Amino acid sequence: MSLIHEIDYGTPASRSARQVTLTIDGRAITVPEGTSIMRASMEAGIQIPKLCATDMVDAFGSCRLCLVEVEGRNGTPSSCTTPVAPNMVVHTQTNRLKDIRRGVMELYISDHPLDCLTCAANGDCELQDMAGAVGLRDVRYGYEGDNHVRARNDGAINAKWMPKDESNPYFTYDPSKCIVCSRCVRACEEVQGTFALTIEGRGFASRVSPGAHEHFLDSECVSCGACVQACPTATLTEKSVIAIGQPEHSAVTTCAYCGVGCSFKAEMRGEELVRMVPWKEGQANRGHSCVKGRFAYGYASHKDRILNPMIREKISDPWREVTWEEAFSHIATEFRRIQYQYGRDAIGGITSSRCTNEETFLVQKLVRAGFGNNNVDTCARVCHSPTGYGLGQAFGTSAGTQNFDSIEQSDVVIVIGANPTDGHPVFGSRLKKRLRQGAKLIVIDPRRIDLVRTPHVEAAYHLPLKPGTNVAVMTALAHVIVTEGLAAEAFIRERCDWSEFEDWAAFVSEENHSPEATESFTGVPADLIRGAARLFATGGNGAIYYGLGVTEHSQGSTTVMAIANLAMATGNIGRPGVGVNPLRGQNNVQGSCDMGSFPHELPGYRHISDDATRDTFEKLWGVTLNNEPGLRIPNMLDAAVEGTFKGIYIQGEDILQSDPDTRHVSAGLEAMECVVVHDLFLNETANYAHVFLPGSTFLEKDRTFTNAERRINRVRRVMTPKNGLADWQVTQKLAQAMGLNWNYAHPSEIMDEIAATTPSFALVSYDYLDKMGSVQWPCNEAHPKGSPIMHVDGFVRGKGKFIRTEYVATDERTGPRFPLLLTTGRILSQYNVGAQTRRTKNVIWHAEDRLEIHPHDAEQRGIKDSDWIKLASRSGDTTLRAQITDRVSPGVVYTTFHHPDTQANVITTDFSDWATNCPEYKVTAVQVSPSNGPTQWQEDYNDLSNRSRRIAGKIQAAE
């Protein structure tokens, strides 16, 4: 194993179809028109010296090192900014060029510290490399003159020197090592799109400045790491590299955070992770990253990780560490006892979107083949289950239609109920890049999310709807498109069921669906809806991206159908640049759904009542499968409270914190007799567990994740599982203890079983993924290279189905007692319930959940910024601090759910989507009032947490 080195071509690739042939140093090379001489040379194997150029950003031409001579042209043009031309003859190494380059390097080095041996970039420094490449042997100017290197010159203070900025928890900025190449500034601008960095001053006084001469932490910097990656010297360096040293080997793996599924190189020294660097060839992220994937991996070695299995008789007892064998035998005995006592259907399992395909496949197999029922569900229940249902109905398959590259060809983008710059930051950056190139944006969100107006990006329309009125707004958009004759009739006639379209068109054309009629309850001015509809229908390639602000409503599935209707009505399906794109919350939401984690369907979205599908698995597994759908997570909890559901195996989920109506969840868990939690940490659910099985992190796994674009990516193990067993082995041993004859020797055998039983995965294997890098399902005989875009020649279900979408107000209404609407979301630096990110230095950006409230609502209640407030709904109450902002409209409040001491889900209700029981997190009627301390619930819960984290024989370390 060695370090993966990626070739830096110096400038981005040209997309031109026209080819140009030229000669560089006597070698003929053919490249696309528009390619720089620098890139063409690199492709021919000739590395022109360079400092300010890197292929992640556009050419800049400032370092004057990459000069070349072109026959028939005057001077020495910079090769990064000079495009190739037919029959051009280029020389990259002449005496004239050698002299110029050496002279330039001499100047750079005269203002640079010569501490190479003790420098963190030693061995990975482009300045060092270039000094070597140009043959620098002497610096005639000396080092004594004006400089940025030393704090004092001859005893006097050197005003040009700036101290190191160590404010960011993950990287340092050392201005004394900066050569002002602007690569960081351009990476922040072009790749990340935040514009946090600039060059202040002029000439010799030029310095890189975060914000307006601020510290990195105080600036707009979002800590994505692009600048650190771009820096050719040690000026911007990961603190982990400073602490450990340069890595010596690396492996390409997949991030374990959001559904973008970025590819990273895990750069290692022995079994120690030195840093995570985004992989340029990763097709989801194209070499970019966010603060979570790039830096927030410290949880993997956090002291809170539990490494031994534990058991306790009652949840009031302290935990007792046991052997794996004892744990498995205890669970098997308990589960079988429960089944004997209460019936076969009294136990079940939950798979996790944080776990891999192979792990979720095994858990659902354990439930179906071992428990003998279909009581298996996954956390997608509480996020994207309406996507599964809605898109399944409309198109015939439960997945997004595009790849992420598709955004590069979009002209109009609707973002509804999603906040990509926080929730899916790398996609957010790719979207912003396209918007800066001129694509138009329509944001449909109760909150003024960053995308509405951010540097060099401004939404053409922001429709600030009242929470819960998505269906009305989407149907009103359709009303305008149909009644103004903007529907794509040719597409619809060819691809969709025409009579269903006619029925739907008549439905949306009814006057009560017009923007004017719905304005009074959606809160969106009719002219905004009309403008947005016209823009989407006529603006070119139209793409819709949506998130949990769509699904987590009592009409979540209806809104998904309305989105599908809108895409079909405007002909925006089946080619690059268009489509319906669910932004998945967790990294393997798509995969866990694909793997048959839902109680009603087997892998590949095939209903459990389908005899042929059951037959496939029955033959392979040697069991008879139950043909009835099993319980969904909320149904399991209801059945537990009722007394007919008594045991559960939960892998990698924290339902107590993440699921709605915490009191109901805890009542359900408390009513069970054997709760098994398989996780990295004693999470909140573990407060109610009887058995704890330690899990392993993505760094300790060889497996696959499937991201939001259906891309199956390899996860590669770079360290030994600290808990001794890989997660699939834990499930396998549990299955064996329950009498199942499982014998997988390697996770690739699990993928082989998936491929053998699931037509859309037919060609997928570890060998094939290694060969292809990654593939997007369906990947089978018909699509051997996978399917970047779906429904290209027709819908999976045959004809696209238009479905009427009538708006029905949620039962959750505001009134005198609870006059405000609470909606929830996430923030860039934290992830889901925070179990991982709270155990990293990311807490520096978000140490607590805050309640966003409009100044008007705050003033009425006598609430000032940062005051403690009580947030109450009919379900419960909690306290947190207020943040006064006009990002939310009057009447709407907003918070995140990353911290267990806030327990935002004590507030949320048990209302859910009509089709899938996906909880209605996004609408809760609440009241806000000043408070002077935690509620009784918070105090009691804290007590319970402390008590249930006791481990016999271990003294609890003070925090």
Added chain:
Amino acid sequence: MSHDQGREKLIRMANQIAIFFMSQPKTDRAKGVATHINRFWEPRMRKHLFECLDEGADGLMPLVVEASTLINRPSSPTKLDKSGGVAKPL
């Protein structure tokens, strides 16, 4: 959650499904409700639904009642399986 609360929730869920299908073309309504419940409701939930129906359908929307003839009545009311749950080999 008491028995009553559980039943109230089940009735609300059934009615939510009915409300969606009420807006669909007339021929699809009862069939739509029944198919949805057959495909997604575990037998225990359908058993409770039939208990509500058998006791006079109090609180259930007429469309749920209409659809009930098409909903699969669980074969044996969540009979306890004393086999210990081991799936039988073919």
